[in-house]
Amino acid sequence: xxxxxxxxxxxxxxxxxxxxxxxxxxxxxxxxxxxxxxxxxxxxxxxxxxxxxxxxxxxxxxxxxxxxxxxxxxxxxxxxxxxxxxxxxxxxxxxxxxxxxxxxxxxxxxxxxxxxxxxxxxxxxxxxxxxxxxxxxxxxxxxxxxxxxxxxxxxxxxxxxxxxxxxxxxxxxxxxxxxxxxxxxxxxxxxxxxxxxxxxxxxxxxxxxxxxxxxxxxxxxxxxxxxxxxxxxxxxxxxxxxxxxxxxxxxxxxxxxxxxxxxxxxxxxxxxxxxxxxxxxxxxxxxxxxxxxxxxxxxxxxxxxxxxxxxxxxxxxxxxxxxxxxxxxxxxxxxxxxxxxxxxxxxxxxxxxxxxxxxxxxxxxxxxxxxxxxxxxxxxxxxxxxxxxxxxxxxxxxxxxxxxxxxxxxxxxxxxxxxxxxxx
Ligand SMILES: NC(=O)c1ccc[n+]([C@@H]2O[C@H](COP(=O)([O-])OP(=O)(O)OC[C@H]3O[C@@H](n4cnc5c(N)ncnc54)[C@H](O)[C@@H]3O)[C@@H](O)[C@H]2O)c1
Numbered sequence: 556x557x558x559x560x561x562x563x564x565x566x567x568x569x570x571x572x573x574x575x576x577x578x579x580x581x582x583x584x585x586x587x588x589x590x591x592x593x594x595x596x597x598x599x600x601x602x603x604x605x606x607x608x609x610x611x612x613x614x615x616x617x618x619x620x621x622x623x624x625x626x627x628x629x630x631x632x633x634x635x636x637x638x639x640x641x642x643x644x645x646x647x648x649x650x651x652x653x654x655x656x657x658x659x660x661x662x663x664x665x666x667x668x669x670x671x672x673x674x675x676x677x678x679x680x681x682x683x684x685x686x687x688x689x690x691x692x693x694x695x696x697x698x699x700x701x702x703x704x705x706x707x708x709x710x711x712x713x714x715x716x717x718x719x720x721x722x723x724x725x726x727x728x729x730x731x732x733x734x735x736x737x738x739x740x741x742x743x744x745x746x747x748x749x750x751x752x753x754x755x756x757x758x759x760x761x762x763x764x765x766x767x768x769x770x771x772x773x774x775x776x777x778x779x780x781x782x783x784x785x786x787x788x789x790x791x792x793x794x795x796x797x798x799x800x801x802x803x804x805x806x807x808x809x810x811x812x813x814x815x816x817x818x819x820x821x822x823x824x825x826x827x828x829x830x831x832x833x834x835x836x837x838x839x840x841x842x843x844x845x846x847x848x849x850x851x852x853x854x855x856x857x858x859x860x861x862x863x864x865x866x867x868x869x870x871x872x873x874x875x876x877x878x879x880x881x882x883x884x885x886x887x888x889x890x891x892x893x894x895x896x897x898x899x900x901x902x903x904x905x906x907x908x909x910x911x912x913x914x915x916x917x918x919x920x921x922x923x924x925x926x927x928x929x930x931x932x933x934x935x936x937x938x939x940x941x942x943x944x945x946x947x948x949x950x951x952x953x954x955x956x957x958x959x960x961x962x963x964x965x966x967x968x969x970x971x972x973x974x975x976x977x978x979x
Contacts, residue, residue, distance in 0.1 A: 564632075564656040565671060567643040575615075575648030582615035585910035587956035588918040588949060589623055596627030601925040603628030606704075608680035610672060610690035611711060612640040612902050613659040616913035618648070621655045623921045629682075634675035635659035636686035636711075637856075638668045639879075639895055640902035669693070676701060682924060683708035687856050688715035688722075695727060707931035708732045709923045711916070713746070713777070714832045714856035716938060723937050731934035733923040738941035740915040740949040742778045749908030749916075751782025753901035754828060754854040755790065761880050761894045761904040762850060764826065767791030772824035774817065775831035776803040779854060783828055784812060795820045797836075821845050828900070829853045829860035838862040842869055845891055852894035854901050861897040879904050918949045 583590065596602070607629045611617045617633070624631045633655060635641045641659040649657040656678075658671035672693050681704055685691050691708055694701060707730050710716050716736050722728040735741055758764065771792040773784050784794050784807070796807040797817045804814045815823075821841040825848070829836045832855050839862065845851075853860045867873075870883040876892070883891045895903035908916075922945045927934075954961065964972070971977050 564646075564650040565658045565660065565667075565674065566646040566650055567660045569647050569651055571644035572647040572651040575618075575642070575644035575646070576652050578615040578642065578645055579618040579648055579653075582910035582913075583619050586616065586619055586914040586917070588914045588952045589619055589921065591952060591956075592918055592921050593623040593626050596623060596921070596925075600628040602928060605629045605682055605924075605928060606678055606680050607631040607682045607684060607924065608675040608678045608690065609633045609684035610636045610675060611684060611686045612636055612899075612907055613646050613649075613657060614640070614642050614902070614907045614913075615645050616908070616910050616917060618645050618653070618655075619910075620913075620917040620920055621649060622653055623917070624924060625653070625655060627921070627925070629924070630678075632656040632675050632678045633659070634671040634690070635663070635668065636689060637899055637902065638663045638665070639898045640907065642906070673698075679704050681706050682927065684711075684920060684924070685709070685715055686711035688718040691719065691722075691728075691732070695722070695729060702729050705730045707927035707934065709735050709920055709927070710938075711741075711920070712736050712856055713742070713779075717832065720938050728936045728938075730936050731927070731931055732938050733927060733941055734938050735916065735919045735923055735941060738919045738946045738949075740946050740953070741919050741941075744912050745908055745916045746778035747782035747785075749782070749912040750779040750830065750854055750901060751784075751786040753905050753908050754779075754783045754830070755786045757854070757900035757903065757905035758826065758828070758850070758852060758894065761852075761877065761900070762892070764850065766826075769793070769825040770795060770823050772797065772817075772820045772827045774827070774829040774836045774860070775833075775855070776800075776807045776812075777830070777832075779830040781806075781810075783830060783854065784810070787828075788812075792826075795823065817841050818844065824849060827851045830855050831860060832856060834859040835862045835865075836860045839865040839869060842866055842885070842891060845889070847889035848892070850892045850894065851897075852900040853897045854899055856899065858897040861893070863893075863897050866891065866893065915949050915953055918952070919945070922949070 641661040646659045649655045658674045716734040771787045774797045796812045798804040821844040872884040876882045
């Protein structure tokens with residue numbers, strides 16, 4: 556697709572915009588922290604004139620982030636950070652109702668996905684906002700002419716932060732990045748409760764499987780894996796965890812789960828969910844061991860956790876049995892079901908994280924953009940954490956919005972905690 560054609564956004568169908576607008580408004584009601592930031596941004600205009608290219612999952616929550624940036628004075632455009640995570644109605648409404656050029660179509664092929672990234676880069680960003688680091692990678696490898704414009708960027712997810720830290724180590728990163736993912740008010744909640752709930756939601760919406768009594772194998776017991784395991788257990792599943800890190804392994808055991816290598820778990824599992832951020836976690840030898848009827852899906856960032864070429868090689872045929880559920884017929888007659896082509900199941904077959912949790916993640920994005928506007932000139936091309944005072948402020952605002960109140964340290968307690976003499 557020629558970039559000129561994409562100037563004002565590229566969406567599936569503008570006719571969907573009314574439904575998108577309602578969805579965006581619904582999400583906003585559950586995002587009080589972002590709303591309060593937006594009110595202040597309207598008055599103070601901290602992002603005035605700043606060109607931002609954002610590459611994020613195009614959902615109703617993201618739409619509210621984009622409006623916060625726009626209302627803070629930014630000139631922002633948006634493209635999809637995954638070919639299957641776009642809500643087409645939201646993309647249409649962002650273009651039509653909110654004047655935010657959006658380049659995203661659910662189910663777009665690889666070529667269109669990268670054409671959309673290029674269109675977002677044509678905006679000549681001064682700041683990038685990434686989810687998985689595809690935008691920054693494209694910028695630093697294919698559009699080096701644009702790099703001098705960029706003062707800084709932010710990154711939303713674990714996999715992107717890992718990629719960007721590797722770039723910084725190699726000297727390939729050319730501007731500072733704030734790792735939004737690493738804020739406590741992001742990964743403690745978004746990765747755990749957001750991915751936990753929405754991944755199970757995605758599996759259920761895709762398959763309508765009863766989780767009670769099923770053996771659910773979860774690969775990776777990091778922030779996301781813990782959340783998915785907790786919710787599967789809550790629905791009555793017998794959860795098996797696979798891990799490579801002994802500390803995470805013992806944590807899973809003490810949380811009440813069995814820990815097995817995938818080679819053994821493969822024989823037992825009914826449903827498999829990968830959330831490792833690693834590649835080929837489920838591969839040929841595991842498919843060979845699975846029971847007929849096994850359901851396999853991924854909630855990690857990229858579609859590399861399940862070895863899809865191996866599954867194709869082992870199969871004699873494939874058909875779509877429900878929307879985004881493919882049945883693979885193996886040579887010995889067994890059937891394996893794959894959800895959403897191995898892409899993020901929670902965004903492909905459900906709606907991604909609920910707005911109440913994205914409220915904190917996107918508050919981090921908005922405040923990090925403001926912080927970078929003020930401080931980027933004094934920062935190096937490295938990956939930085941969100942300043943602690945912003946993280947704490949987001950938690951405070953969220954608690955307050957939910958009607959909870961904290962205690963305050965007394966003067967005596969402050970003295971006690973600050974002094975090494977007062978042991979007894
Ligand atoms: N679905 C979503 O909406 C969503 C949201 C947030 C993060 N993510 C993505 O999910 C992935 C995990 O994120 P996280 O924050 O939980 O990361 P994390 O680092 O906290 O956890 C990953 C875990 O996987 C384990 N692991 C690595 N290789 C493994 C292997 N071969 N077998 C078993 N375990 C293995 C690691 O030891 C670690 O404990 C990342 O790709 C991240 O970008 C997705």
